[in-house]
Amino acid sequence: MTTISSNFEDSIDLLKSRLDSQWIVGTPLGIGKPNPLINHLYQHAKNNRHLSLDIFTALSLEIPHGNSLLERRFLQCFSQRFFGQYPELEYIADVKRNVVPENISVREFYMQSGKMLHSNTAQRSYVSSNYTHVARDMVNREVNVILQMVAVKRTATGNQYSLSCNPDLTLDILRTAERKGKPRPVVIGMVNEHLPFMAGQAAVEASFFDLLHDNSSDYFEPFATPAQPIGLTDYSIGLLASSLIQDGGTLQIGIGSLADAMVYCTQLRQQNNNVYKDLLDETKISSKFNSLIDQTGGTDKFKQGLYAASEMFVEGFAHLYEAGILQRKVYPDAQIQSLLNNNKITERIEAGLIKKLVDWQVIDEVITLRSFERLQHLGVFKTDLTFHKGKITDRAGQVYSSDLHDDDNLDAIEQNCLGDCLKHGAVLHAAFFMGSKRFYQWLHALGDDQKPLFQMTPVSQINELYGGEALDRVQRIKARFINTCMKVDVLGAAASDALDNHQVVSGVGGQYNFVAMAHALEDSRSILMLRSVHASKKTVESNVVWKYGYCTIPRHLRDLVITEYGVADLRGQSDEVCVQRMICIADSRFQEGLRAQAVAHQKLSADWQVPAAFKNNTPEMISQQFKSAQTQGYFPAYPFGEDFTAEEKTIIGALKWLKLNTRNKYATLLTLIKVQFVKASEKEMVYLKMMKLSDGKSFKEKLSAKLLVHALRHL
Known part of the structure; x- marks a missing residue:
């Protein structure tokens, strides 16, 4: 019998009655965490040091706070408006400050990108595991509690519940525990009416839970990711990727501006095909990669449409559905x-x-x-x-x-006796979702006839072929698994989740699974996207490298790699051909260095030179190629909506200018000299008031105000 409660203490009492003093808690990645309930348990463990609390999770989402005073003031202003009363996870701050109590541990297998690079606690506690192996690892760790936020549909005949955004590991953990003869974990759900109700295996009965916490005062808007601007580099990569997608096929994509750029370009291919083809000609994509596009993708409109099999249901799939592209239904037979x-x-x-x-x-x-x-x-x-x-x-x-x-x-x-048409078709299977406020509103607004098209499932169904291979092979035809990475060496090995000093940036997640699946499925390809260079405060370095001390994807799984300068088809190619093709899509500032290293290590003939068509791989060339299209209104910074106000975007621009002009000691000193006698105008005071700097008291506040005004005048 499921207990319905409105008091978090009932959850504590349930755990005390069922378990000893060791609570091993599994809670979903991303937005499926019941934050207020987790915070209550965390505080309880802090106050009761005899209790051992082990939290196993991933992607603990943090509201951005900033580093400098200007960044903090801006983000305080933005966060108050955008995130509202979102209840932050209390353990995040303790992990970042390395002050988690000794009786508590927080282990993540995937971290919010770059957020925990400087946390000793997070780096030491990180668990490196493929997404599909996490349920196994958690059961082996003897997880005995699952905490999950759930959606509810209230009807005249009773309440219906859904794991909504996160059936990914919960279902797998319970099934794995049962199969191994392990005790079933205590399952506590926290109802949140703001969470979209999803179909598929996510829909569960009340009896699925040992306790359901349902209190309207604990409802909150799920964490939403603010839209990030898409630059020309991203659009160049997205345009290339969109030409490698085959009609009637399958698509997997991740989150971020590169994926958004690919979605925009795929929409353009469908909705304004003539412009799309003209762009391919203007950017010389057609002439450079015509043979590859003909063999692997296409440039015509989608007639059959695409089906999505993706661990993450990203907002891009909603846009592809609305554009009439995500329309190929698959059936469970x-x-x-x-x-x-x-x-x-x-x-x-x-x-x-x-x-x-x-x-x-x-x-x-x-x-x-x-x-x-x-x-x-x-x-x-x-x-x-x-x-x-x-x-x-x-x-x-x-x-x-x-x-x-x-x-x-x-x-x-x-x-x-025959029916009219096939039933239970789906255009998407996914294990979890996360996105913008607009995306959540779109999910809420889906009609009863549309929601079943978007099926939320365990991650084991999405990220592997095992267990349902016969069905997966006929559903996932002509698949394109499109992901991003940080570095790719000239032989095709890619680093996506960690640095060469073993510091973890994010986590492997499901990327390895999908890359391997691309090789296992007929007519399928893995596509790794990356920007050709990384610009830090002091230097610009190539992301196409001779060698990197860490890899997520080994070189024997090399396939298609895209930078803004082109596509390198590495599948089945010799090392020398791979080296040549990777150098051709590198930034020209680094091509000669890569070529010399390859020659020195007997991987490239000394006679080989970079072809003329790839000798001008520069940011200026990219800007020139897209100049006409931008003039015509294509490739906007925020194609799917934006979350920053005009004033906030102005401040962001000023902060970016400041960052560029304080990139080293000399630039910083020069800027500081110039701002000594700066005084804000009435118009500029508006921005200072937003940042609570209009009547700064401390020296730091006064200097920050001058720096901001100075930066605003350079926009």
């Missing part, structure tokens, strides 16, 4: 899906289908209860039919034999 793929049947149920299914050995000549239920679930048979002791009965009471040897009986079934 390998044989039926294979027939659809081969155009032997359509989604519309047509007369003669039963006989064809017999001829194709999809069903036997005598229908069993199992095959009847299978066909009825798929929509081949009407929903109002019943089956009993080898007889099919329709709504009118007409009885049909299950023996299909009789032609008259078969004809009668064909005429009276």
